[in-house]
Amino acid sequence: MREMLNDFLSGKLLIVLIVGLGSYFTIRSRFVQFRHFGHMFSVFKDSIRGSAGQLSSFQALMLSLAGRVGAGNIAGVGVAVTLGGPGAVFWMWVTALVGMSSSFFECTLAQAYKRADGDGLYRGGPAYYIQHGLKLRWMAMTFAVLLLVTYGFAFNGLQSFTVTHSLQNAFGFPVAYTGIGLAVLLGLVFLGGIKRIAAVSDLLVPVKTLAYIAVTLYVIASQIELVPDMLVTIVKSAFGLEPAFAGLLGSAIVMGVKRGVFANEAGLGSAPNVAAVAAVKHPVAQGVVQAFSVFLDTFVICTCTALLILLSGFYTPGFEGDGIILTQNSLAAVVGDWGRIFVSVALSLFVFTCILYNYYLGENALQFLVGRGRGPLMIYRGLVLGLIFWGSMQNLGTVFAFADITMTLLALVNLAALAMLIKVGLRLMRDYDRQRAAGIETPVFDPKEFGDLDLDPVAWPANPQPAASGEHVAMAHSLHQR
Numbered sequence: 001m002r003e004m005l006n007d008f009l010s011g012k013l014l015i016v017l018i019v020g021l022g023s024y025f026t027i028r029s030r031f032v033q034f035r036h037f038g039h040m041f042s043v044f045k046d047s048i049r050g051s052a053g054q055l056s057s058f059q060a061l062m063l064s065l066a067g068r069v070g071a072g073n074i075a076g077v078g079v080a081v082t083l084g085g086p087g088a089v090f091w092m093w094v095t096a097l098v099g100m101s102s103s104f105f106e107c108t109l110a111q112a113y114k115r116a117d118g119d120g121l122y123r124g125g126p127a128y129y130i131q132h133g134l135k136l137r138w139m140a141m142t143f144a145v146l147l148l149v150t151y152g153f154a155f156n157g158l159q160s161f162t163v164t165h166s167l168q169n170a171f172g173f174p175v176a177y178t179g180i181g182l183a184v185l186l187g188l189v190f191l192g193g194i195k196r197i198a199a200v201s202d203l204l205v206p207v208k209t210l211a212y213i214a215v216t217l218y219v220i221a222s223q224i225e226l227v228p229d230m231l232v233t234i235v236k237s238a239f240g241l242e243p244a245f246a247g248l249l250g251s252a253i254v255m256g257v258k259r260g261v262f263a264n265e266a267g268l269g270s271a272p273n274v275a276a277v278a279a280v281k282h283p284v285a286q287g288v289v290q291a292f293s294v295f296l297d298t299f300v301i302c303t304c305t306a307l308l309i310l311l312s313g314f315y316t317p318g319f320e321g322d323g324i325i326l327t328q329n330s331l332a333a334v335v336g337d338w339g340r341i342f343v344s345v346a347l348s349l350f351v352f353t354c355i356l357y358n359y360y361l362g363e364n365a366l367q368f369l370v371g372r373g374r375g376p377l378m379i380y381r382g383l384v385l386g387l388i389f390w391g392s393m394q395n396l397g398t399v400f401a402f403a404d405i406t407m408t409l410l411a412l413v414n415l416a417a418l419a420m421l422i423k424v425g426l427r428l429m430r431d432y433d434r435q436r437a438a439g440i441e442t443p444v445f446d447p448k449e450f451g452d453l454d455l456d457p458v459a460w461p462a463n464p465q466p467a468a469s470g471e472h473v474a475m476a477h478s479l480h481q482r
Contacts, residue, residue: 009408009409009412014261014411014412015254015257015261017267017411017412017415018098018099018261018267019094019098019257021102021267021415022098022101022102024419025098025102025418025422026097028422028426029101029104029105029426029429031101032104032291032429033097033295037295039288039436040289040291040292040295041292042441043057043288043289055121055194055198055277055278056278056279057279057280057286058289059202059278060277060278061292061293062202062206063197063198063201063205063274063277063357063360064271064274064290064357065201065209065293065296066201066204066205066353066357067265067274067354067361068264068293069209069297069301069353070159070350070351070354072259072262072263073297073301074327074346074347074350075327076259076263077092077259077263077309077327078309078326079255080092080256081306081309081315082326083251083255084248084251084252084253084254084255084256085237085245085248085252086230086233086242086245086252086306087236087237087238087242087245087248087252087253087256088255088259089238089256089303089306090234090235090252091238091257091260092257092298093298093299093303095256095260095261095266096264096295096298096299099260099261099267099298100266100294100295101291102415102418103264103266103267103287103290103291103294104287105287105418105421105422106126106267106269106275106414106418107272107275107286107287107289107290107291108283108284108286108287108425108428108429109129109272109425109428110124110126110128110272110273110276110286111276111278111284111285111286111287112129112283112450112453113129113132113453113455113456114276114277114456115456115458116458121195121277122459123276123277123368124273124276125147125269125276125364125368126147126272126413126414126417127143127144127147127365128140128368132453132454133421133424133454134421139413139417140368143413143417144369145365146406146407146409147269147270147273147362147365147410148366149403149406150407151357151362152358152363152380153383153384153387154403155354155403156355156358156359156387156388156391157387157388157390157391157394158391159354159355160179160182160183160351160355160387160388160389160392161391161392161393161394163347163348163392164182164392164393166347167344169344170340170341170344171341175392175393176392176393178392179389179391179392179393182388183385183389185352186352186355186385186388187385190359191381194360194363197356197359197360198277200353201356204352204353205353208349208353209301212301212304212346213300213304216307216308217304219307219308219311219331219334220304220307220308222334223334230310230311233310234306237252238252238253260298260302263302264293264294264298267415268407268411269410269413269414270361270410271290271293272290273360273361273365274357275289281444282431282435282442282445284428284432284443285432285442305327308327308330308334309326309327309330311334312329312330312331312334313334314330314333315330328340328343359384362384363380366380424453427450431443431445445460447460447461448462
């Protein structure tokens, strides 16, 4: 029964809604992910560090990539190619393209409806824009509970099992000792709150991402003459035109879309929780940045993994085995046995930062539910660390299957909220676009122009500091009044 429910929710209903609504958001926004693609790089180039003790747009990006760039980029891609053939990669691309618009709107709304937490930082996410944008407290509470259960608890236990057993296979480390070490390290980070989590992510995410991309690009470059033909094979297989993979057409679509959704998390309602912590001049600025993180996750990292597997010569149609083994053996086939060790180490880093991300999502949900009390927070931290240690020695496959269902329900709540708040998202986008059209390089959000929205006056003060010349700001105000 559970498997049938999971298959229907995450294998059918969620895919239709993610792709369908993502396409709808893309059209309504006039293809915002394409219009602003070049602009994505300039949004955070001058704000690598936050000001006045706040977190920057770049740090929020690193924190979201800590969760997006995880085991799914290694094992998930391997599973997609194993079950769906090369064509699955194409459908992962399609999912990411429409998902960029979903991520743009959910993260823009999270910024607009964020709340100051009293410590000079911000909190936000779907629960906040559901409560303050839709005035549906029960729906916001439902989302927060699902977020806490799914990310705060279930996924952390599963992730710890993955990393400890990967290190045991690669180096022979006993899982109990690795579990204790993992819990201690994570506990030290948790105690520092969001600032320390962001600082560690700021350090580890670029290292793990660039190292993984560098190694996979080396494999791809060493066989560059095969890449054009392989890209053609990917596209032809996606439509059943490649004889060797013609029988996998249905699986290619389902696996490509499903793994794409769960790899980049666009529309699931998780990334907006960390997007809201950034200090930016305009909510749309963070939406643009987070749309870029979907691109980086799928088009860069997942594609690198897919080409590594498909070019290695190890993969054959009908391969039997899990995604991690496929990726490890594919890399080892090209660079030697150290490739298996590299994948294990890369996976460990990916999982470590994923746990930090998952923990913060749970903490954010807990604060929304019960407020800022220190007692509930310490209990939550203790439960998470205990689950990490216990999960390091237990295969929590049943827990993960349950979490798949709760995560799908989480996404359904968020997608419903996005559909109901799309007009607000479009207003914010048009305000940003008008200012850029007026020549303002860094648009500034003026909450007085959005007086009908339930905004936090501390997070968005009535007299924002301009980031451009007075003349440009005056131009923006005149545009608002038209």
